[in-house]
Amino acid sequence: MPIKLKRGSTNLMQDVYGLQENPFRTAPIYSIDRRGTYVPEMYGDQYDEFYQKFFLNPLTKASNKQVIGALWSTHSGDSLGKGYGKSMLMAEESMQINTDLGATKLRKFGVEDADIEENPFVAGYCTFDQAKDVKSFAAALLDAVVFILESSDGDRALHLKLRERICQRIEAEEGFEGESIERALSKELRRYRGLNIQLTHATVRSFIERLCHDDTEELVKFIRHEIGPRVKANQGFNFVHIFNAFLMLAGIVYVVYFVDQIENFAKFARNQERDLKILRESICQTSPTAEFASFVFQMHIQALQVIEDWWDNIEHLPSLDASKPINTMRIVDLKGLTTPKEATTLAARYLAEKRVLGFRVASELHPFDEDIVEAIRQAVKGNPRKFLEQLGAILDNAADQQRKKIDLPFVQPYLDDDSSETNVLPEEEEYTNPER
Amino acid sequence: MAADTDSLPRIKLEDLFLTIREFEKDPATTLERLRCRICVNRKHKLGGDLYWSTARDNAIELQRLGLLEAGSFPKDKKAYELMKEKQLRITPEGNAVIALFRSDRSAAYDGLFKAMYAVHPYLRSFVKAVMQHHLVAPVITSLKDHVSSKYASAKQLSDDVAEKQLDTEGLLSLTEKRIQRPLTPAEVSTILSAIRTLLEESAYGAISEEPIDFTKKFLLKLNDIVLPNVFRSMDLAFDYRTHRTLWGFGQEWKLWQSTSAHPDYDGRVVHRTATIRLALQGESVESLIYDSGLKNTGENFLFKLYQAYLKLKNTYVPAWSLRAVFCFDNLCQDSVFDKLMEEHYTGSDEYDLQLEIHRQKGQHDRPLRIGNRNIGLVRVVRRQL
Numbered sequence: 126m127p128i129k130l131k132r133g134s135t136n137l138m139q140d141v142y143g144l145q146e147n148p149f150r151t152a153p154i155y156s157i158d159r160r161g162t163y164v165p166e167m168y169g170d171q172y173d174e175f176y177q178k179f180f181l182n183p184l185t186k187a188s189n190k191q192v193i194g195a196l197w198s199t200h201s202g203d204s205l206g207k208g209y210g211k212s213m214l215m216a217e218e219s220m221q222i223n224t225d226l227g228a229t230k231l232r233k234f235g236v237e238d239a240d241i242e243e244n245p246f247v248a249g250y251c252t253f254d255q256a257k258d259v260k261s262f263a264a265a266l267l268d269a270v271v272f273i274l275e276s277s278d279g280d281r282a283l284h285l286k287l288r289e290r291i292c293q294r295i296e297a298e299e300g301f302e303g304e305s306i307e308r309a310l311s312k313e314l315r316r317y318r319g320l321n322i323q324l325t326h327a328t329v330r331s332f333i334e335r336l337c338h339d340d341t342e343e344l345v346k347f348i349r350h351e352i353g354p355r356v357k358a359n360q361g362f363n364f365v366h367i368f369n370a371f372l373m374l375a376g377i378v379y380v381v382y383f384v385d386q387i388e389n390f391a392k393f394a395r396n397q398e399r400d401l402k403i404l405r406e407s408i409c410q411t412s413p414t415a416e417f418a419s420f421v422f423q424m425h426i427q428a429l430q431v432i433e434d435w436w437d438n439i440e441h442l443p444s445l446d447a448s449k450p451i452n453t454m455r456i457v458d459l460k461g462l463t464t465p466k467e468a469t470t471l472a473a474r475y476l477a478e479k480r481v482l483g484f485r486v487a488s489e490l491h492p493f494d495e496d497i498v499e500a501i502r503q504a505v506k507g508n509p510r511k512f513l514e515q516l517g518a519i520l521d522n523a524a525d526q527q528r529k530k531i532d533l534p535f536v537q538p539y540l541d542d543d544s545s546e547t548n549v550l551p552e553e554e555e556y557t558n559p560e561r
Numbered sequence: 562m563a564a565d566t567d568s569l570p571r572i573k574l575e576d577l578f579l580t581i582r583e584f585e586k587d588p589a590t591t592l593e594r595l596r597c598r599i600c601v602n603r604k605h606k607l608g609g610d611l612y613w614s615t616a617r618d619n620a621i622e623l624q625r626l627g628l629l630e631a632g633s634f635p636k637d638k639k640a641y642e643l644m645k646e647k648q649l650r651i652t653p654e655g656n657a658v659i660a661l662f663r664s665d666r667s668a669a670y671d672g673l674f675k676a677m678y679a680v681h682p683y684l685r686s687f688v689k690a691v692m693q694h695h696l697v698a699p700v701i702t703s704l705k706d707h708v709s710s711k712y713a714s715a716k717q718l719s720d721d722v723a724e725k726q727l728d729t730e731g732l733l734s735l736t737e738k739r740i741q742r743p744l745t746p747a748e749v750s751t752i753l754s755a756i757r758t759l760l761e762e763s764a765y766g767a768i769s770e771e772p773i774d775f776t777k778k779f780l781l782k783l784n785d786i787v788l789p790n791v792f793r794s795m796d797l798a799f800d801y802r803t804h805r806t807l808w809g810f811g812q813e814w815k816l817w818q819s820t821s822a823h824p825d826y827d828g829r830v831v832h833r834t835a836t837i838r839l840a841l842q843g844e845s846v847e848s849l850i851y852d853s854g855l856k857n858t859g860e861n862f863l864f865k866l867y868q869a870y871l872k873l874k875n876t877y878v879p880a881w882s883l884r885a886v887f888c889f890d891n892l893c894q895d896s897v898f899d900k901l902m903e904e905h906y907t908g909s910d911e912y913d914l915q916l917e918i919h920r921q922k923g924q925h926d927r928p929l930r931i932g933n934r935n936i937g938l939v940r941v942v943r944r945q946l
Contacts, residue, residue, distance in 0.1 A: 555666075556575035556576075556578050556579050557575055557813070558574075558575075558666065558667065558670040558813055558814065558815055559666055559667050560815070560854065560855050560894075560896060560897060560900060561667065561815055561835075561851035561854035561855065
């Protein structure tokens with residue numbers, strides 16, 4: 126139970142603003158363990174573009190579905206492009222897709238039921254995380270595998286659902302389902318001559334065994350804690366290939382791996398050259414991954430600067446540069462809150478989550494109004510994270526100052542303060558002395 | 562001895578143009594608006610008083626050059642708060658500089674050099690010296706290599722200084738080796754005397770401060786002793802920061818440049834990259850001739866590059882050492898070399914260039930970049946025709 130402070134007779138937050146507490150966090154940075162409120166409407170047109178480029182277009186192809194793309198935020202109002210909701214979009218959509226193998230999403234985009242039935246797909250999300258020792262692509266993608274396995278439709282883990290589909294498809298012997306799947310998986314893996322996996326390797330064998338049996342918790346524990354960092358770095362992609370073969374056996378036709386915080390790879394990875402070679406070979410040259418799995422990387426200008434040296438120049442991986450028109454079909458550029466509607470929807474959804482039960486409000490934006498929300502959207506130049514931070518700070522200040530009505534004159538000084546955090550791009554003007 | 566004392570502004574020349582162009586919109590502005598302009602240019606927040614002293618120093622220099630009128634300027638942050646809205650007004654000469662900058666940026670930089678030359682005695686002394694011969698500044702950055710081999714760690718130095726001791730013999734001998742000449746008795750005597758005073762002043766700090774922090778500050782103070790003394794005979798007896806400021810100016814004006822990457826010199830070599838013709842017994846500048854600009858240096862570039870490469874006597878040579886030798890031999894700017902390398906890195910029928918990408922960061926302050934890559938090692942091969 127949180128503490129209560131003695132502040133006169135009125136608890137402004139509850140009694141006047143109609144909120145259980147301030148719904149806006151000081152630093153709304155996404156993490157899977159602290160997901161926050163997800164409002165897909167805030168992405169505007171880019172939401173559909175995200176599905177079109179990374180899912181619908183690939184699914185129209187019979188083979189060679191792979192996209193190596195990027196989710197960008199190049200928005201000129203914020204030269205760093207952070208806080209545009211890239212991580213949240215990747216992770217939350219992956220979770221939603223995995224609940225019913227993408228059926229609801231395809232239906233939303235007008236795909237016919239028969240096609241939906243024949244085209245189940247999944248998506249995984251992972252991030253380079255120094256703290257968790259996820260410093261190589263293989264380790265990161267293995268995290269995405271766990272993400273997919275653990276995804277749930279609210280009833281059971283996707284791992285079990287995939288397993289069940291395999292049992293039906295291979296007509297597994299009752300009581301010996303795990304063994305039947307293992308046999309089928311080994312057979313499937315042997316189909317790919319380029320796939321050089323040592324199936325007798327103790328860790329590989331243990332992984333396959335757990336993947337094929339029905340204890341998801343044990344499988345996840347094994348991947349997280351029993352595959353050591355060295356094995357992850359050296360053989361991690363093999364586990365991903367095995368998992369992809371497992372997905373194919375379950376009739377999954379397509380998988381997208383979203384990779385977040387790619388600039389951390391450049392900062393922390395010890396053997397970048399080796400890792401990149403393995404990455405290129407694994408994602409572009411090795412079946413079944415090369416035809417069936419897409420890889421979408423989170424990008425912003427700082428990340429591009431960090432990786433540009435080695436990405437396309439050294440390893441000839443497909444360029445992720447958003448400024449090159451040739452890459453358009455593989456890149457989605459989030460623009461932030463471009464319309465007042467996107468901003469009001471985002472604010473209203475956050476406020477609704479903390480609204481005091483039964484509290485009657487004239488507007489769903491109460492204690493704010495549309496003018497205030499629009500003024501904030503403009504002041505932060507559409508950056509969703511800054512927008513939420515501003516709303517939270519203003520709400521805290523209003524409550525602290527016992528301000529019953531939050532109006533524009535009250536809000537303005539806080540916006541002025543933000544406008545001083547310049548988002549102006551560097552001047553185009555050149556001041557240096559030209560070469561003689 | 563330098564004839565006069567001088568106060569060279571610790572600024573970037575391009576900031577002077579940035580600052581003065583603020584007056585384009587309005588003939589009168591304030592220090593605060595200049596500060597904001599600098600913040601925006603550097604992509605920093607406008608809040609607080611960031612860059613207040615940069616704005617002030619630029620305005621002071623512009624006033625010294627007769628380009629604006631403002632009267633007095635704040636000495637510290639507190640005074641800045643009181644004076645930040647004070648009006649600064651552009652002069653007709655200032656407007657002429659803006660017009661020139663808009664029409665011909667190179668000419669504006671040349672004009673700025675001539676104007677600063679006229680008002681800064683230190684700059685005049687420096688120009689006269691660097692036009693005669695290159696300078697070797699024994700900048701002290703390493704305890705072991707530049708002070709004394711006795712000091713393998715910061716702790717050893719701070720222990721010695723705490724007892725008002727320093728291996729001055731080691732320092733003098735290393736300095737002589739670095740400047741490639743013996744120190745005169747007068748130089749030795751003034752250096753030793755200044756070091757004695759420094760040790761008196763620093764003994765307490767050596768005990769109370771962290772050895773690494775203390776050592777960093779101590780090395781800066783040693784630079785302020787050694788550099789003025791070894792340059793005293795050339796009339797360049799000013800502090801290390803002033804030398805650094807002048808090295809930076811030269812690169813912006815494209816008139817001289819400095820490098821610490823030349824393998825033949827254990828220190829910073831400063832050499833001219835243009836010819837400055839002086840008039841009135843060196844009191845004013847008659848003309849500036851950029852005789853080693855892009856065009857001249859670009860002629861037969863690969864041959865010149867090969868000659869510089871041969872001097873390094875190795876198969877693969879560090880890109881920055883190659884650049885330093887090339888620029889020193891051809892009296893050109895690093896930026897000229899970089900541009901020419903960008904144009905010629907594919908080689909020719911006669912010369913083949915092999916470049917190794919440099920992936921680690923921070924080894925050199927100005928890496929050689931070709932395309933999107935930092936170049937670490939270079940090999941130049943002359944083909945058998």
